[in-house]
Amino acid sequence: MQLENFSLMIRITFRQLEILQAVADCGSFSRASEKLHLTQPAVSMQIKQLENLLDMPLFEHAGKKIRLTEAGNVALRSAGIVTRELNDLEQSLANLKGLRGGVLTVSVASTASVFAARLMALFRRQFPDVEVSLNVVNRETLLRHLTENVSDLALMGTPPEGYQLSAQPFMDNPLVIIAAPDHPLARKRAIPLKRLLEEPLVVREPASGTRGALENFIRERQLPFKPTMEMNKNEAIKHAVEAGLGVGLVSLHTVQAELTSGQLSVLDVEGFPLKRQWFLVQRDGKRLSPAAQAFAELVLSKGPSIMAAAETKTG
Numbered sequence: 001m002q003l004e005n006f007s008l009m010i011r012i013t014f015r016q017l018e019i020l021q022a023v024a025d026c027g028s029f030s031r032a033s034e035k036l037h038l039t040q041p042a043v044s045m046q047i048k049q050l051e052n053l054l055d056m057p058l059f060e061h062a063g064k065k066i067r068l069t070e071a072g073n074v075a076l077r078s079a080g081i082v083t084r085e086l087n088d089l090e091q092s093l094a095n096l097k098g099l100r101g102g103v104l105t106v107s108v109a110s111t112a113s114v115f116a117a118r119l120m121a122l123f124r125r126q127f128p129d130v131e132v133s134l135n136v137v138n139r140e141t142l143l144r145h146l147t148e149n150v151s152d153l154a155l156m157g158t159p160p161e162g163y164q165l166s167a168q169p170f171m172d173n174p175l176v177i178i179a180a181p182d183h184p185l186a187r188k189r190a191i192p193l194k195r196l197l198e199e200p201l202v203v204r205e206p207a208s209g210t211r212g213a214l215e216n217f218i219r220e221r222q223l224p225f226k227p228t229m230e231m232n233k234n235e236a237i238k239h240a241v242e243a244g245l246g247v248g249l250v251s252l253h254t255v256q257a258e259l260t261s262g263q264l265s266v267l268d269v270e271g272f273p274l275k276r277q278w279f280l281v282q283r284d285g286k287r288l289s290p291a292a293q294a295f296a297e298l299v300l301s302k303g304p305s306i307m308a309a310a311e312t313k314t315g
Helices: 002-011 014-026 029-036 040-054 070-096 110-126 139-147 209-220 234-242 256-261 290-314
Strands: 059-062 065-068 103-109 131-137 153-156 165-172 175-179 201-204 229-231 247-251 277-283
Touching (some): 070 103, 103 110, 110 153, 175 234, 201 209
Parallel strands (some): 103 131
Antiparallel strands (some): 153 277
C-alpha cells in the first residue's frame, strides 16, 4: 500500500495541485484559467487527469456554479500542505544564498497601512531582489493569515489571547477621538466621557482592535457603549466624521494629513488618547527566512523613527 501511495504521489504534478487550488478559489474553470493565464480546456483537462489519478470526482455542478466534493476538499487540504512545504523548501534554499532572492509576505491591519507601506519601501530599497507581498486586511483576516501560515509576519495592535502567536511591541499607537472642525465640541477642553457619548459615535466593526479598546474603556467606567454607525475601513470613519455624521475613534497615525489640512480635529476628551501599541507578530515556533528576519529587524529598529519622520513631513 505504501508503494502504491508513493506511486500516486509522484504521478500527481504540482501544476495540477496549483490548478485545483485556483479553481476552488475562483469557483469556476473560466475564472481560474484567466488567473493562471491558461485556456479553459487546459484547466479542465488537468482537473480531469487529477480526478482520474485519484479515481474520484473533485467538483460537482450546482446550477451554473461548481463546488468541491468531499474528495475535493480532502485533496485541496493536501494541496495546501504540499504548497506550504515547497514554500518552506524555497525559503530554506534562500537561506543558503542570503538575501539575493527569497519571498516575504507581510499582513498588516488597515490602521497600520500608511507606515507599513513606508517600512516596506525602505526594505525594498535595501533588498531589491526579495519578492515582497503586503496584504492590508482587517483584524480577523490578519489572524487567519498568521494561523494558516499565509504570512511570515504581521503588523497589528494588541494580539488576542488564545492564538499561538509571538508578539513584540515596537511603537506607540495612540487612539484619539476625531470630529469635524466645526463640531460644537471641537473647541472644548477636558470633555467628560459622558458628554462625548451624547454624540453619534462612528466606530469600526466588532472584530476591530480599536473598537474593542474603546468598548472596554467605556464599560470599565460603567457607561453604555452604543455606537451609532459601524464602518469596516478607517477611511470610511474619517469621511463620515468629516461630513458631520458624528465623532469617531481612530489611530492618531492615520489622520495626520487631515489634521494638518484642517479637515478633521482631535477632541480633548478626558482619558484620551487611549494608550496602545503596535506589535510585530508571527506564529509561535515559525522559522523566519532571512528576508523575514531582515524585515523584522527593520521594523523593530526603524519603525518609530520612520513614522516620526513621516509625521514631521506631513506637518
